[in-house]
Amino acid sequence: MFLIVYFFVINPFLFSYFDNIVMKNSLIRRAHRQFDNLDSLNVLILGDSHSQAAVNPDFIPDAFNFSADGESYIQTLYKSVSILEPNELGVDVVIVPLDLHSFSSFRTERVNDPLYWRIYMDFGDLAGRVGFLTTFSIFVDSWIIPYVGNLQLAGLDLDKLTGNQSMQKLFLGFQPMNYSFGAISHTEREAYAQRIVAHHFEGSQALDERLLFSLLDIVDFCLSNDIEVVLISYPVSDEYLKQAECIISREEMVYSINNRLNENDVHYLDYSRLFSGSSKFFADSDHLNTMGARVLTCRLADDLERLNLTAISGDM
Numbered sequence: 490m491f492l493i494v495y496f497f498v499i500n501p502f503l504f505s506y507f508d509n510i511v512m513k514n515s516l517i518r519r520a521h522r523q524f525d526n527l528d529s530l531n532v533l534i535l536g537d538s539h540s541q542a543a544v545n546p547d548f549i550p551d552a553f554n555f556s557a558d559g560e561s562y563i564q565t566l567y568k569s570v571s572i573l574e575p576n577e578l579g580v581d582v583v584i585v586p587l588d589l590h591s592f593s594s595f596r597t598e599r600v601n602d603p604l605y606w607r608i609y610m611d612f613g614d615l616a617g618r619v620g621f622l623t624t625f626s627i628f629v630d631s632w633i634i635p636y637v638g639n640l641q642l643a644g645l646d647l648d649k650l651t652g653n654q655s656m657q658k659l660f661l662g663f664q665p666m667n668y669s670f671g672a673i674s675h676t677e678r679e680a681y682a683q684r685i686v687a688h689h690f691e692g693s694q695a696l697d698e699r700l701l702f703s704l705l706d707i708v709d710f711c712l713s714n715d716i717e718v719v720l721i722s723y724p725v726s727d728e729y730l731k732q733a734e735c736i737i738s739r740e741e742m743v744y745s746i747n748n749r750l751n752e753n754d755v756h757y758l759d760y761s762r763l764f765s766g767s768s769k770f771f772a773d774s775d776h777l778n779t780m781g782a783r784v785l786t787c788r789l790a791d792d793l794e795r796l797n798l799t800a801i802s803g804d805m
Contacts, residue, residue, distance in 0.1 A: 500633075500634065503634075504634075507604065508604050512602055512604060512605065515602060515605070516541070516557070516558065516659060516664060517557040517558070517601075517602060517605055518602075518605055519659050520554075520555060520556075520557070520659060520662040521605075523553075523659070523661065523662060524553060524555055524662065527553060527578060528578075529551065529578055529579050530551060530552070530553055530578040530579065530580050531550065531551035531552065531579070531580065531581050531582060531799065532546075532549055532550075532551065532552035532553075532580075532581070532582045532583075532584065532793070532798070532799060533552070533553060533555060533572070533573075533580045533582070533583050533584070534546070534552065534553065534554040534555065534556060534584045534662070535555055535556060535560070535565050535568065535569065535583060535584065535585055535586075536556040536560060536565065536584075536585060536586040537556060537557065537558060537559055537560045537561075537586065538556070538557075538558045538559070538664075538776060539556075539586060539588060539723045539725075539775060539776060540554065540556040540584070540586050540721070540723060541554060541556035541557065541558065541662070541663065541664050542663075542664050542665075542666050542772065542776045542777055542778075542782060543723050543724070543776070543777045543781070543782050543785055543786070544556075544584070544663060544782065544785070544786050544789065545660065545661075545663045545665075545782050545783060545786045546660070546661035546662065546663055546786075547660065547661065547663075547786075548783070548786040548787050548790050549786060549789065549790045549793065549799060550790075550799055551799075552661070553661050553662050554661060554662035554663045555568070555572075555662050556662065557601070558601055559596070559599060559600075559601040561596040561597060561599070561700060561703070562585075562591065562592075562596075562700045562701075562703035562704045562707065563597065563615070563618060563619070563699070563700065563703045564600065564606060564609070565585060565703075565707055566703050566706050566707050566710070567606075567609040567610055567611055567614075568609050569583065569707055569710060569711065570609075570611075570710060571608070571609045573710070573711070573714055573716065574710075574714065576714055576716070580716060581716060581717060581798070582716065582717045582718075582719060582793070582798045582799070583707075583711050583716055583717070583718055583719070584719045584720075584721055585704070585707060585718060585719070585720055585721070586720070586721055586722070586723060587704075587720040587721060587722050587742070587743075587746070587757065588722055588723055588725075588761075589689075589722075589725075589730075589733045589734065589736075589737055589739065589742060589761075590689040590690065590733065591700065591704075591742075592695065592696045592697050592700045592701055592737075592742065592745075593689055593690050593693045593694070593695055593697065593700075594693040594694040594695075594697035594699075594700075595688075595689065595690070595692075595693040596697075596700065597619055597623075597697050597699055597700060598619060598623045598626075598627075600627055600630070600631075603627055603630040603631040604630075604631060606631065607631035607632060610627070610631065612624055612627075612628055615627065618699050618702075618703065619699060663782070665778075665779040665782065666772035666776055666777070666778045666779060666782075667772070667778060667779055668772040668773065668778055669768075669769055669771075669772070669778060670726060670768045670769075670771035670772060670773055670774065670778075671767075671768030671769040671771070675728075678726065678728045678768065678774065679728050681728070681773065681774050682726060682728035682729040682731075682732055682774035682775075683732055685729060685773070685774050685775055686729060686732040686733050686736070689733070690733070690736045690737075695736050695737040696737060696741070696742070696745060701745060701746075701749070704746070705749055705750070708750065708754055708755055712754060717756065717798055718754070718755045718756070719755065719756045719757075719758060719793070719796075719798070720746075720755050720756070720757045720758070721757075721758050721759075721760060721789070722739065722757075722758070722759045722760060722761040723760060723761065723777075723785075724760050724761060724762070724763045724764045724770070724771075724777060724781065724785060725761060725771075725774065725775045726764075726768060726771050726773075726774045726775065727765055727766065727768075728774055729774040729775045730761065730762070730765075739759075739761065743757075756796055756798075758789070758792055760785060760788070760789075763784075763785065763788070764777075764781060764784075770784065
């Protein structure tokens with residue numbers, strides 16, 4: 490009797506409650522609503538929280554930052570196909586991250602807000618990429634009991650649980666961060682970076698081929714639709730870079746890509762050391778703050794113009 494009541498009464502209520510109230514104003518859902526209001530688009534920025542905090546579309550003509558926290562190449566692939574087939578907005582350039590943690594297997598089976606991501610997921614294809622058990626788990630989180638994972642995201646914050654949380658600013662998908670990593674001591678920065686690197690890599694395979702093949706599929710899909718692909722290594726702090734490169738070197742990562750890609754297929758921009766020695770441009774060990782994002786975006790806008798991918802450069 491309880492199971493009948495649960496599945497036909499309690500579960501639908503919790504499902505709707507978390508979808509329409511708790512998660513309604515999450516960053517990715519608000520970005521999605523902003524994206525739906527676009528009439529045209531030249532440059533589409535995809536990726537995880539690193540790109541979300543690093544690229545301010547205000548400085549790139551006709552651009553939108555549709556990155557999402559924790560987004561893996563597998564999720565980016567499904568989102569790309571959904572958005573760009575057909576390419577109704579007229580996107581000419583897609584920007585995708587190529588960071589040291591991009592291929593870590595901790596990202597392969599991790600989906601934040603599966604209730605949202607189900608609109609993109611191809612579960613049949615996903616099973617071929619990550620296996621049946623992982624796919625089944627994500628399917629259950631997406632369609633049957635999504636509030637379990639979303640409850641972890643909401644925590645025990647009453648404002649979040651009632652849908653009244655204060656909302657972080659979001660401009661064309663860009664999330665400004667106003668902290669300064671340079672405000673804390675070097676010892677504290679080292680300890681913080683150590684925790685983040687452990688989160689990104691501990692117990693994980695540093696170069697998961699499932700993610701590598703998904704990146705290659707993103708490139709193939711874009712090229713088949715006459716869309717230019719730009720891979721970007723985003724800036725990280727010296728403290729983060731020092732510890733992450735003990736696990737996987739940038740040379741090893743780039744070699745794995747070059748081994749499978751024609752060098753003419755994509756454009757690669759390496760900004761990983763752009764702010765070396767300048768902690769003031771970071772919000773934490775691996776995310777830029779607003780000041781860093783402005784400098785980085787203007788540099789990116791100039792590079793896109795140099796590559797003949799946009800008509801007007803960013804203005805400092």
